Amino acid sequence: MQALCSYCGKVFEMNCGNVFEMSGTGCFCPEHRGEKTRPDTLTKKQNINVLKNLRKYIIKHDLYYDDCDDIGDKYNICNWGMCTKSSEVWDRPEYHIWPFEFTKKGRVAPITRVIKCHFDIRTNFIPYGCFYTCIIFQNNVKPTKDKTLQMIDSILKENNKKGGKLCQ
Numbered sequence: 001m002q003a004l005c006s007y008c009g010k011v012f013e014m015n016c017g018n019v020f021e022m023s024g025t026g027c028f029c030p031e032h033r034g035e036k037t038r039p040d041t042l043t044k045k046q047n048i049n050v051l052k053n054l055r056k057y058i059i060k061h062d063l064y065y066d067d068c069d070d071i072g073d074k075y076n077i078c079n080w081g082m083c084t085k086s087s088e089v090w091d092r093p094e095y096h097i098w099p100f101e102f103t104k105k106g107r108v109a110p111i112t113r114v115i116k117c118h119f120d121i122r123t124n125f126i127p128y129g130c131f132y133t134c135i136i137f138q139n140n141v142k143p144t145k146d147k148t149l150q151m152i153d154s155i156l157k158e159n160n161k162k163g164g165k166l167c168q
Helices: 044-060 099-105 145-160
Strands: 002-004 011-013 065-068 075-078
Touching: 044 145
Parallel strands: none
Antiparallel strands: 002 011, 065 075
């Protein structure tokens, strides 16, 4: 059976019995099987570019957030945070778990970031599970567009310094 690699788009012969070729995380050719064959974390430079894209996005769009509590379909999203699913923000294939899926189908699935989201109030950096520490979902008063842009500018300034820390 032939399949398309979710990472590079290459057509390859798939052994249907091999769970490493096809799983819930995609279908990968022999060159892209295994964690060490695909980047799983943004570089600092890539993360800064994503923040710059997010800044431009915020200028053009109003705040939208959703705390879905549907049983079996629980999710949270905020278009002004790093959890946004906007292809304007995550605009390059190399920012995604499945670059080919992004290029051909517009699927937004970012790899792990290295800079803490500006809405996450935790002092230590963990790139996921921020619902309980996100000011959008935990505060009744939402930040203004100007305040959000200031927060992002502060992170960009800190991380653009020579040797700027990665907020870990």
